Amino acid sequence: MTYSGRFLFAVFLLTFAATGCDGTEDPFTPTLAPPVPITVPDGFTAEVFASGLDLPTSIAFPPDGSDRLFVNELQSGKVRIVQGGVLLDEPFAEVATNTTGGFPVTGENGLLGIAFDPQYSVNRYVYVTYATRTDSGTFGTVARFTDVNNRGEDFTVLLEGVPSGPGHQIESPAFGPDGNLYVSTGDAFMEDEVQNTDSFLGKILRMNPDGSIPGDNPFPNSYTYAYGFRNCFDLVFDGAGELFSADNGTDRDDELNRIVAGGNYGWPMELGETSAPEFVAPLHVWSQIVSPGGMAFYQGTQFPAAFRGKLFLVLFGDTFSEGPSDRAKRVQMVDLDTTPPTFEDFAVYDFPGVGNPLDVTEGPDGSLFLSDIFQGRIFKISYTG
Ligand SMILES: [Ca+2]
Numbered sequence: 001m002t003y004s005g006r007f008l009f010a011v012f013l014l015t016f017a018a019t020g021c022d023g024t025e026d027p028f029t030p031t032l033a034p035p036v037p038i039t040v041p042d043g044f045t046a047e048v049f050a051s052g053l054d055l056p057t058s059i060a061f062p063p064d065g066s067d068r069l070f071v072n073e074l075q076s077g078k079v080r081i082v083q084g085g086v087l088l089d090e091p092f093a094e095v096a097t098n099t100t101g102g103f104p105v106t107g108e109n110g111l112l113g114i115a116f117d118p119q120y121s122v123n124r125y126v127y128v129t130y131a132t133r134t135d136s137g138t139f140g141t142v143a144r145f146t147d148v149n150n151r152g153e154d155f156t157v158l159l160e161g162v163p164s165g166p167g168h169q170i171e172s173p174a175f176g177p178d179g180n181l182y183v184s185t186g187d188a189f190m191e192d193e194v195q196n197t198d199s200f201l202g203k204i205l206r207m208n209p210d211g212s213i214p215g216d217n218p219f220p221n222s223y224t225y226a227y228g229f230r231n232c233f234d235l236v237f238d239g240a241g242e243l244f245s246a247d248n249g250t251d252r253d254d255e256l257n258r259i260v261a262g263g264n265y266g267w268p269m270e271l272g273e274t275s276a277p278e279f280v281a282p283l284h285v286w287s288q289i290v291s292p293g294g295m296a297f298y299q300g301t302q303f304p305a306a307f308r309g310k311l312f313l314v315l316f317g318d319t320f321s322e323g324p325s326d327r328a329k330r331v332q333m334v335d336l337d338t339t340p341p342t343f344e345d346f347a348v349y350d351f352p353g354v355g356n357p358l359d360v361t362e363g364p365d366g367s368l369f370l371s372d373i374f375q376g377r378i379f380k381i382s383y384t385g
Pocket residue numbers: 228247255265266267270271272282
């Protein structure tokens with residue numbers, strides 16, 4: 001998630017309680033603006049699943065099959081739960097972010113990522129990544145809670161002190177098939193640190209679930225798994241155990257990358273296409289910015305066969321821009337089995353309205369769920385035939 005090239009759009013603090021709107025379909029907060037319509041393929045429906053969230057970022061269901069969607073709120077630092085379609089009043093947990101004032105007016109910091117332990121059904125561990133403002137700077141943390149009846153207890157810090165700027169901070173965690181925890185970090189606008197494998201910046205980090213450095217990491221005594229990134233928001237493993245992420249470029253050259261151990265992805269020396277042998281070339285480059293955000297491989301069976309195993313990728317688009325975007329404000333379906341990968345629209349925002357999709361995840365019923373940070377809503381996309 002990066003918006004540094006797009007701050008020009010953030011000239012005012014968006015208020016959610018739009019006046020003069022009526023006919024809202026929103027049962028929770030009737031003063032909200034109507035949802036931005038979403039166009040989906042024939043046979044699919046897109047509906048509002050939850051509303052009234054405060055700058056929702058990452059979303060995820062625990063791997064126990066329960067109908068509980070965990071939703072991070074960026075600046076409140078609250079992890080919320082939508083259980084059986086109802087947003088619970090009591091948050092699961094709350095972390096200190098010390099950020100207020102709206103996004104991205106005061107920066108991108110706050111509660112970003114969430115992941116569940118592969119053994120969640122046994123140990124109930126929930127992991128979060130967040131960036132906290134302090135008097136001496138902004139720092140990223142990886143922490144763990146234990147889920148006790150929808151309340152996060154036994155708060156445990158696993159990694160802290162990840163340097164951050166007003167953005168490009170610590171982003172998202174994901175567990176690999178090796179049982180290790182991977183975490184993406186932005187460059188914190190300190191580009192000179194990115195090629196240093198001993199620095200936390202511009203990396204994909206790999207750690208044991210307890211926060212220690214695995215003995216088989218590619219660089220001795222370093223969390224670095226791969227490096228040379230500007231700001232990767234999400235991390236996702238496919239069914240074969242390969243890791244993918246999308247890097248956010250400046251005002252150009254967003255990248256989709258396959259992540260390999262020890263790989264150098266070029267930033268800040270190169271961005272976008274590269275033929276340099278020392279750098280890993282992207283799978284795909286968007287020459288114009290799309291701001292790639294959340295990612296999920298569809299592993300369910302609700303959708304028809306043509307949709308299964310595909311990567312669903314959110315293209316966030318310009319912050320606060322109103323009206324259609326011909327290349328973002330949508331979820332695309334990516335076929336990584338073709339060379340080069342092929343992209344197809346799946347869910348496209350159909351304006352008027354203000355909104356930006358951010359994260360996507362699959363639910364236990366095989367529907368896809370989509371967070372919208374500015375609408376404060378979660379959308380549910382289902383195949384109904
Ligand atoms: Ca690159």
